[in-house]
Amino acid sequence: MARVRLDGVYKIYPDGTRAVDDLHLDIADGEFLVLVGPSGCGKTTALRMVAGLEDISRGTVAIGERTVNRVPARDRDVAMVFQSYALYPHLTVRDNIAFGLQLRRMPKAEIAERVAKAAATLGLTDHLDRKPRNLSGGQRQRVAMGRAIVRNPQAFLMDEPLSNLDAKLRVQMRAEISRIQRDLGVTTVYVTHDQVEAMTLGDRVAVMKKGVLQQVAPPQELYERPVNLFVAGFIGSPAMNLLQGRLEGDGDGALLHLGDQALGVPRALLAERPALRGYLGRGIAVGIRPEDMEDADLDGAGTDGAAVLSSTADLVEALGAELLVHFAADAPPVVTEDTRELARDAGADDAAAPGGGAMIAKFSPRSQVAEGRPVRIRVDTGRLYFFDPDSGAGIW
Ligand code: ATP
Numbered sequence: 001m002a003r004v005r006l007d008g009v010y011k012i013y014p015d016g017t018r019a020v021d022d023l024h025l026d027i028a029d030g031e032f033l034v035l036v037g038p039s040g041c042g043k044t045t046a047l048r049m050v051a052g053l054e055d056i057s058r059g060t061v062a063i064g065e066r067t068v069n070r071v072p073a074r075d076r077d078v079a080m081v082f083q084s085y086a087l088y089p090h091l092t093v094r095d096n097i098a099f100g101l102q103l104r105r106m107p108k109a110e111i112a113e114r115v116a117k118a119a120a121t122l123g124l125t126d127h128l129d130r131k132p133r134n135l136s137g138g139q140r141q142r143v144a145m146g147r148a149i150v151r152n153p154q155a156f157l158m159d160e161p162l163s164n165l166d167a168k169l170r171v172q173m174r175a176e177i178s179r180i181q182r183d184l185g186v187t188t189v190y191v192t193h194d195q196v197e198a199m200t201l202g203d204r205v206a207v208m209k210k211g212v213l214q215q216v217a218p219p220q221e222l223y224e225r226p227v228n229l230f231v232a233g234f235i236g237s238p239a240m241n242l243l244q245g246r247l248e249g250d251g252d253g254a255l256l257h258l259g260d261q262a263l264g265v266p267r268a269l270l271a272e273r274p275a276l277r278g279y280l281g282r283g284i285a286v287g288i289r290p291e292d293m294e295d296a297d298l299d300g301a302g303t304d305g306a307a308v309l310s311s312t313a314d315l316v317e318a319l320g321a322e323l324l325v326h327f328a329a330d331a332p333p334v335v336t337e338d339t340r341e342l343a344r345d346a347g348a349d350d351a352a353a354p355g356g357g358a359m360i361a362k363f364s365p366r367s368q369v370a371e372g373r374p375v376r377i378r379v380d381t382g383r384l385y386f387f388d389p390d391s392g393a394g395i396w
Pocket of ligand 1 (some may be wrong): 013
């Protein structure tokens with residue numbers, strides 16, 4: 001097990017593409033770090049440079065105490081797990097797991113012992129004599145994991161290992177990977193474009209955009225204190241609603257104007273984030289998470305008028321545990337390079353585009369909200385997010 005460090009790492013492909021741009025990451029011994037970001041953000045390239053499958057254009061990669069820039073992949077003592085399991089179809093599960101050890105000419109008894117232990121960890125003991133074609137997708141994925149585990153590597157490097165599994169199996173394997181990593185305590189770098197996977201697996205999550213690291217932090221911190229519009233819009237589902245607002249007030253109290261409507265900004269929030277005062281009398285980008293809104297007419301939730309927006313429910317999606325209520329805000333959406341990149345990503349993934357003038361609120365299923373009818377939305381104004389309208393930087 002080892003610490004993994006990337007120091008000022010660049011990858012510039014021969015055609016000039018800057019796939020990774022000055023990446024610094026210090027991954028602690030035993031840590032589970034997730035690299036996440038939209039397609040093409042450079043996360044796979046970064047992982048492949050750690051693995052030794054891609055040359056490093058500039059900067060250094062160190063595994064443990066050793067700089068590995070010039071160390072070939074096979075000598076880096078890391079184990080990769082890929083999206084395509086890359087199993088040998090003609091070999092049994094046992095031989096697939098043992099393959100790497102046999103190549104290294106490890107004594108047979110030790111191979112058998114390691115394979116048995118890995119199979120037990122992965123629940124594969126009863127399947128060791130099968131061929132991959134006779135396994136389910138989840139079992140194949142376990143065999144691929146087994147191949148990594150038996151090597152006792154310094155680090156696991158995983159590239160979207162769950163993306164070939166169906167949704168239910170993915171959730172199950174996600175929990176399993178988490179458990180195995182914790183049991184073994186092996187430093188892990190895990191690449192995914194799925195923010196839910198990133199948030200549930202990572203001790204820390206590194207969010208990348210166009211080759212550039214945006215923020216690296218524990219999941220809750222990413223959610224609560226995103227450094228910019230990109231991270232704010234990327235983390236959370238449905239995505240944070242982003243609107244152009246205007247802050248008015250004297251610093252003692254403030255009103256957030258959203259078109260013709262206004263929300264009171266709690267004093268405590270102004271006190272917590274002194275930089276907000278610099279925006280009084282100016283435009284500001286505002287973020288409201290769907291889960292920070294509720295039906296104001298439910299249980300007398302909306303008695304405080306300074307925290308209520310009015311609109312019409314355009315669409316109500318009943319998900320059982322919650323309602324997703326789509327409505328239009330009075331204020332225009334935020335449009336920056338970050339939000340365009342988010343929209344591009346959402347479109348590619350066929351997910352709901354991150355908010356803007358079109359808002360999504362998460363209501364209790366007990367709400368009586370109906371499509372085409374007026375709706376009053378109570379906003380948890382203590383949880384508003386603010387960003388500089390030009391740079392998109394979070395205001396904290
Ligand atoms: P995905 O999730 O789609 O795999 P990613 O975040 O892992 O995306 P990379 O595969 O690392 O992204 O690619 C980063 C950028 O580098 C992309 O713009 C991609 O088109 C480009 N790229 C990747 N491989 C090459 C190559 N061999 N030559 C030129 N450009 C490349």
